[in-house]
Amino acid sequence: xxxxxxxxxxxxxxxxxxxxHPAALEPYRVRFFVExxxxxxxxxxxxxxxxxxxxxxxxLPVEKANxxxxxxxxxxxxxxxxxxxxxxxxxxGIEIPERAMYIRVIMGELERLHSHFLxxxxxxxxxxxxxxxxxxxxxxxxxxxLLAMIGGNRVQxxxxxxxxxxxxxxxxxxxxxxxxxxxxxxxxxxxxFANRFTSDSIVMSRISGIGVLPQKQxxxxxxxxxTLRATGVARDLRTTMFxxxxxxxxxxxxxxxxxxxxxxMRALESFExxxxxxxxxxxxxxxxxxxxxxxxxxxxxxxxxIEVPRGTLYHSYALESGRVRHSIIRTPSMSNIGAxxxxxxxxQLTDAQLCIVxxxxxxxxxxxxIEVIRx
Amino acid sequence: MGIKSFSRARAIHVMLVYTGGCNxxxxxxxxxxLSPRFDAEQYNVYLxxxxxxxxxxxxxxxxxxxxxxxxxxxxxxxxxxxxVVAAGSCALMGGVYKNCSADIPSEEIEGPVENIIPVxxxxxxxxxRPQDVLAGVVSLLPILLDAD
Amino acid sequence: xxxxxxxxxxxxxxxxVLVCFVISTLLPGIERKYIHARIQQRIGPIVISPGIMAxxxxxxxxxxxxxxxxxxxxxxxxxxxxxxxLCILVALTPQAYQIPALSSLVAIVGFLKVEEIxxxxxxxxxxxxxxxxxxxxxxxxxxxxxNANRSFIEDISARRSLRMITYGSFPLYLAxxxxxxxxxxxxxxxxxxxxxxxxxxxxxxxxxxxxxxxxIGYMIILNEYPFSIIKAKxxxxxxxxxxxxxxxxxxxxxxxxxxxxxxxxxxxVLFIGxxxxxxxxxxLINVAVALIFVFMxxxxxxxxxxxxxxxxxxxxxxxxLLGILAIVLGLL
Numbered sequence: 070x071x072x073x074x075x076x077x078x079x080x081x082x083x084x085x086x087x088x089x090h091p092a093a094l095e096p097y098r099v100r101f102f103v104e105x106x107x108x109x110x111x112x113x114x115x116x117x118x119x120x121x122x123x124x125x126x127x128x129l130p131v132e133k134a135n136x137x138x139x140x141x142x143x144x145x146x147x148x149x150x151x152x153x154x155x156x157x158x159x160x161x162g163i164e165i166p167e168r169a170m171y172i173r174v175i176m177g178e179l180e181r182l183h184s185h186f187l188x189x190x191x192x193x194x195x196x197x198x199x200x201x202x203x204x205x206x207x208x209x210x211x212x213x214x215l216l217a218m219i220g221g222n223r224v225q226x227x228x229x230x231x232x233x234x235x236x237x238x239x240x241x242x243x244x245x246x247x248x249x250x251x252x253x254x255x256x257x258x259x260x261x262f263a264n265r266f267t268s269d270s271i272v273m274s275r276i277s278g279i280g281v282l283p284q285k286q287x288x289x290x291x292x293x294x295x296t297l298r299a300t301g302v303a304r305d306l307r308t309t310m311f312x313x314x315x316x317x318x319x320x321x322x323x324x325x326x327x328x329x330x331x332x333x334m335r336a337l338e339s340f341e342x343x344x345x346x347x348x349x350x351x352x353x354x355x356x357x358x359x360x361x362x363x364x365x366x367x368x369x370x371x372x373x374x375i376e377v378p379r380g381t382l383y384h385s386y387a388l389e390s391g392r393v394r395h396s397i398i399r400t401p402s403m404s405n406i407g408a409x410x411x412x413x414x415x416x417q418l419t420d421a422q423l424c425i426v427x428x429x430x431x432x433x434x435x436x437x438x439i440e441v442i443r444x
Numbered sequence: 445m446g447i448k449s450f451s452r453a454r455a456i457h458v459m460l461v462y463t464g465g466c467n468x469x470x471x472x473x474x475x476x477x478l479s480p481r482f483d484a485e486q487y488n489v490y491l492x493x494x495x496x497x498x499x500x501x502x503x504x505x506x507x508x509x510x511x512x513x514x515x516x517x518x519x520x521x522x523x524x525x526x527x528v529v530a531a532g533s534c535a536l537m538g539g540v541y542k543n544c545s546a547d548i549p550s551e552e553i554e555g556p557v558e559n560i561i562p563v564x565x566x567x568x569x570x571x572x573r574p575q576d577v578l579a580g581v582v583s584l585l586p587i588l589l590d591a592d
Numbered sequence: 593x594x595x596x597x598x599x600x601x602x603x604x605x606x607x608x609v610l611v612c613f614v615i616s617t618l619l620p621g622i623e624r625k626y627i628h629a630r631i632q633q634r635i636g637p638i639v640i641s642p643g644i645m646a647x648x649x650x651x652x653x654x655x656x657x658x659x660x661x662x663x664x665x666x667x668x669x670x671x672x673x674x675x676x677x678l679c680i681l682v683a684l685t686p687q688a689y690q691i692p693a694l695s696s697l698v699a700i701v702g703f704l705k706v707e708e709i710x711x712x713x714x715x716x717x718x719x720x721x722x723x724x725x726x727x728x729x730x731x732x733x734x735x736x737x738x739n740a741n742r743s744f745i746e747d748i749s750a751r752r753s754l755r756m757i758t759y760g761s762f763p764l765y766l767a768x769x770x771x772x773x774x775x776x777x778x779x780x781x782x783x784x785x786x787x788x789x790x791x792x793x794x795x796x797x798x799x800x801x802x803x804x805x806x807x808i809g810y811m812i813i814l815n816e817y818p819f820s821i822i823k824a825k826x827x828x829x830x831x832x833x834x835x836x837x838x839x840x841x842x843x844x845x846x847x848x849x850x851x852x853x854x855x856x857x858x859x860x861v862l863f864i865g866x867x868x869x870x871x872x873x874x875x876l877i878n879v880a881v882a883l884i885f886v887f888m889x890x891x892x893x894x895x896x897x898x899x900x901x902x903x904x905x906x907x908x909x910x911x912x913l914l915g916i917l918a919i920v921l922g923l924l
Contacts, residue, residue, distance in 0.1 A: 082747075087728075454641050454645035
């Protein structure tokens with residue numbers, strides 16, 4: 070299938086949902102134009118959540134700005150601070166110690182695990198399958214406790230700082246051992262869950278063939294991350310990142326681009342994350358975790374792209390006497406909004422929220438660059 | 445203890461309204477009710493999405509400009525007695541978003557929540573921990589039980 | 593003498609209804625705590641919480657002005673639902689068999705239909721704050737269909753309830769009529785008498801199939817997962833019940849538990865031949881049947897997602913065919 074064609078052009082009625090709705094925990098407005106409960110067109114309006122982070126960042130000292138980027142999103146907070154530090158490190162030419170790089174990768178992958186588990190749990194909740202949702206939340210709790218152990222907080226850990234990671238996030242033997250043991254637990258639990266999930270014929274009949282995003286359309290809409298990989302395109306920015314050079318992992322793809330592919334994609338990718346964390350635990354080099362031996366100078370605009378749980382994250386700013394200038398952040402959900410609107414077309418209204426959720430929306434991330442005009 | 449307080453202590457419906465912020469508090473609160481590990485239902489706290497059913501309104505996030513009116517509308521839809529819990533540092537004082545830099549206030553943020561609706565309990569934390577959410581909701585019980 | 597009998601009968605019916613009502617308030621709690629919470633490996637609420645304490649709590653809440661075009665009718669609908677359920681239970685008691693118009697299957701089907709029509713009206717009259725009424729600054733921006741009619745989510749729910757009336761509850765009615773083929777009468781007294789003479793209808797082939805169909809119909813008419821399309825959380829949130837607050841919501845809560853019990857009682861009358869009455873130990877069988885149904889429903893609903901129209905139609909079609917098979921087998 071190249072392109073979905075709506076069954077007819079008659080719009081019977083419009084169903085607005087949001088800004089507060091159980092299926093979409095975040096505030097955004099979605100308007101479904103339906104005919105006989107079949108969605109003919111969906112329109113997502115964001116901007117409700119606009120807080121103006123980039124403007125607050127403007128003129129802040131770069132260290133402060135880095136920790137501010139963490140507050141963009143409570144799900145992929147580590148990715149933001151990582152990429153923000155990475156931007157400055159590229160611009161200032163700071164050498165990062167090997168050990169710090171490994172710890173960053175471990176945090177990044179743990180965060181991918183928790184984000185993917187959240188996705189699975191939320192997906193099951195929107196399916197109204199409370200039991201599966203609870204089981205995934207139970208698994209996720211193990212990961213959350215690991216994150217709290219390393220970073221000291223359950224959500225915003227502030228792991229990366231300029232030149233490495235915070236000394237508090239250094240991993241000693243006991244922590245590494247616990248990480249290793251818990252990875253076994255997570256893998257066991259996830260395997261169990263994935264087996265049950267895929268063998269549940271009711272759930273499978275409910276999610277296969279729903280919310281299809283054809284590959285051609287996905288490329289046209291510039292979709293990124295697991296949503297793109299679920300349509301069969303093996304594009305993962307981790308393959309180009311120098312942090313991941315030492316690790317051996319596969320880029321998982323799924324063929325169909327429907328909800329089933331997306332959910333399985335996340336589950337399979339979690340196994341790859343566990344693999345990466347295990348390699349990192351086994352090979353973590355000795356040494357210091359932070360390099361304080363660097364100098365601040367003015368730079369041109371610096372850009373950095375990394376792969377975060379939801380896709381490609383872009384940070385860019387220039388430095389001027391130690392302060393951030395012209396900050397731009399583009400989050401993966403921003404480029405996936407087109408996919409969310411497209412995936413709903415032709416499905417039942419009950420499935421429409423599921424089709425939006427399958428693209429892993431995070432509108433908190435996205436709501437920054439919209440201008441608020443006041444009357 | 446009369447039948448009124450007795451019944452109120454055994455069925456508390458919580459509604460969650462999320463008004464901006466970073467999503468962290470929001471997920472922790474849903475987590476505290478949906479996850480079997482914290483399981484708020486063992487304290488007879490239920491998560492609902494219908495303002496007509498709710499007793500306690502949990503608000504997270506600094507109220508952004510576009511979120512002010514929905515928040516007010518939902519608050520008005522809840523029948524009395526109703527209580528409001530502000531969860532997370534954004535809801536308590538606007539968080540990192542309230543001031544652009546130094547003391548210049550941000551245009552987009554209307555919050556903290558106190559400026560818009562009366563708040564009965566405040567749960568600090570960035571992001572709030574699930575244990576604290578449960579403690580916060582339970583700490584409201586005396587007020588809820590004595591209300592008429 | 594005659595007057596005494598009438599008074600005793602009425603007293604027996606009232607006590608029966610009261611006992612059944614008290615037991616029925618426990619059923620939602622039992623489903624929530626002992627089935628759902630156990631399957632989900634958590635502790636869960638106390639048993640009295642969802643069925644008894646929540647309605648009492650709602651009784652003491654402020655009675656707000658509902659946002660509905662005909663608020664008087666809207667508010668009276670849950671009470672009508674409750675009375676309908678009460679009437680069904682009264683019709684099932686052996687004392688009511690003296691009134692043939694009440695104690696026939698046609699009357700019960702009629703009452704069930706009233707219940708279903710109430711959902712349609714509830715959905716159509718509820719205008720909640722959660723969809724169109726939600727204040728949003730920007731209606732025009734990017735709208736591709738400027739003149740599209742804007743609907744509340746409850747309108748969708750009302751339309752779905754209408755659909756459920758036309759085909760959704762068909763399996764239940766087929767299952768209700770299956771015992772007639774054996775007993776040869778639509779009057780409950782004849783059906784009970786036939787079963788007391790010839791053994792429960794449940795243990796015949798036709799009865800066993802009809803019982804399965806009845807169970808599917810039971811879940812459909814109670815709007816429990818997976819058939820909860822008219823109040824699916826993923827789009828219509830609570831559907832027809834969106835606007836009920838305070839006392840009216842309390843009645844909604846009570847009706848649900850009571851309806852679970854009464855449907856169980858219908859099953860025990862039609863398939864086992866034990867009418868609910870306080871005067872015999874048979875009422876224990878009624879309670880047991882109601883509990884078994886709640887247990888089974890809890891297990892099913894904990895392991896299934898909500899069905900959309902796509903899955904609903906084949907499921908109902910299959911159940912309907914099974915129901916027809918049961919009736920044909922009964923006729924043979």
